Amino acid sequence: MIDFEVLSHSPVFAGLTAERLSSLFENVRFQVRRLGKNILVASAGDECTHLVIVMSGIVKGEMNDYTGKTLKIENIEAPRPLASAFLFGKNNRFPVTVITNTDVELLYIPRAEFLKLLQNDQRILINYLNSISSRTQFLSQRIRFLSFKSIRQKIAHYLLDLAGDRLSVVELPLSQEELAEFFGVTRPALARSLGELDQEGVIHVHRRTIRILDKQRMNDLLAGSE
Numbered sequence: 001m002i003d004f005e006v007l008s009h010s011p012v013f014a015g016l017t018a019e020r021l022s023s024l025f026e027n028v029r030f031q032v033r034r035l036g037k038n039i040l041v042a043s044a045g046d047e048c049t050h051l052v053i054v055m056s057g058i059v060k061g062e063m064n065d066y067t068g069k070t071l072k073i074e075n076i077e078a079p080r081p082l083a084s085a086f087l088f089g090k091n092n093r094f095p096v097t098v099i100t101n102t103d104v105e106l107l108y109i110p111r112a113e114f115l116k117l118l119q120n121d122q123r124i125l126i127n128y129l130n131s132i133s134s135r136t137q138f139l140s141q142r143i144r145f146l147s148f149k150s151i152r153q154k155i156a157h158y159l160l161d162l163a164g165d166r167l168s169v170v171e172l173p174l175s176q177e178e179l180a181e182f183f184g185v186t187r188p189a190l191a192r193s194l195g196e197l198d199q200e201g202v203i204h205v206h207r208r209t210i211r212i213l214d215k216q217r218m219n220d221l222l223a224g225s226e
Contacts, residue, residue: 001032002025002030002032002055002107003019003055004018004019004021004022004025005018005111006055006056006078006079007021007053007055007079007107008021009079010053010080010081011080011081011130011131011134012051012053012081012084012124012127012128012131013124013127013129014123014127015123015127016123016124019148020121024117024120024121027116028113028116028117029109029110029113030107030108030109030110030111030113031107031108032055032105032106032107032108033105033106033108034103034104034105034106035100035103035104035106036100036103037100037101037102038099038100039099039100040097040098040099041059041082041098041099041100041106041194042082042083042094042097042098043094044093044094044095044096045061045093045094046093046094047091047092047093048083048086048087048094049092049110049111050087050091050108050109050110050111050114050117050159051081051083051084051109051111051114052082052083052106052107052108052109053079053080053081053082053105053106053107053109054076054077054078054079054080054081054082054104054105054106055078055104055105055107056077056103056104056105057077057078057099057100057101057102057103057104057105058075058076058077058078058101058102058104059075059076059082059098059099059100059101059104059110060074060075060076060098060101061074061094061096061097061098062071062096062097062098062099063072063096063097065141069184070184071146071184072181072182072184073096073142073145074138074142074182075101076098076155078104078105078166081131082094082098082106083095083216084128084131084132084135085099085131085132085135085136085139087114088111089113095139105151138185141161144157145157145158145195146174146184148222150221151183151185151189151190152193152196152197152221153222153224154183154185155183155190155193155197156218156219156221156222157222158183159203159210159212160212160215160218160219160222163212163215164204167212168211168212168213168215169210169211169212170176170209170210170212171208171209171210172208172209172210175208176190176191176194200217201213201214202214202217202218203218204205
């Protein structure tokens with residue numbers, strides 16, 4: 001059974017009421033699966049044949065770099081879809097490995113059945129196009145981030161991205177352990193690099209609050225001129 005109230009908050013089905021979704025799904029085949037923590041949902045390279053939506057819980061996307069080290073790409077919380085940008089196309093395969101972070105409930109909609117939904121309500125079509133565009137932009141940014149070789153460069157990019165053009169003080173949304181996993185580095189290595197940047201007067205670190213003192217130095221790091 002689908003919780004249509006939860007589904008109505010998914011990016012793919014935004015703007016539709018629970019009643020409207022219930023009506024649309026009357027003639028659509030689907031499956032709901034419940035999985036425990038640390039269970040493999042899909043491996044990178046698996047064919048993407050269903051639109052999968054996290055109905056409850058959290059899953060994480062991971063990939064291996066050229067050294068074999070596991071890099072966390074992101075956490076995906078309910079009610080977001082998985083690999084929505086890879087459901088169609090010639091190479092429609094999962095770009096990352098997906099593993100459950102908690103107990104989860106996943107909604108599986110076969111590709112042919114999802115096509116029915118796209119044809120039956122234009123809002124779903126528009127939502128889906130917006131969703132895959134956003135995911136493509138996110139993956140492009142993530143690839144650029146992972147291209148930085150040093151931890152200092154990754155820190156500079158991450159903080160500048162959080163700060164934008166106006167802010168000079170940012171509150172880290174992740175713990176240092178989570179941030180290290182996100183960067184694909186060890187926690188001590190991350191702490192050491194943050195400490196070095198603090199001592200050099202580039203940033204000031206106080207727990208999760210970071211004040212950017214020298215944006216030019218940080219931009220120089222990204223440009224590789226320092």
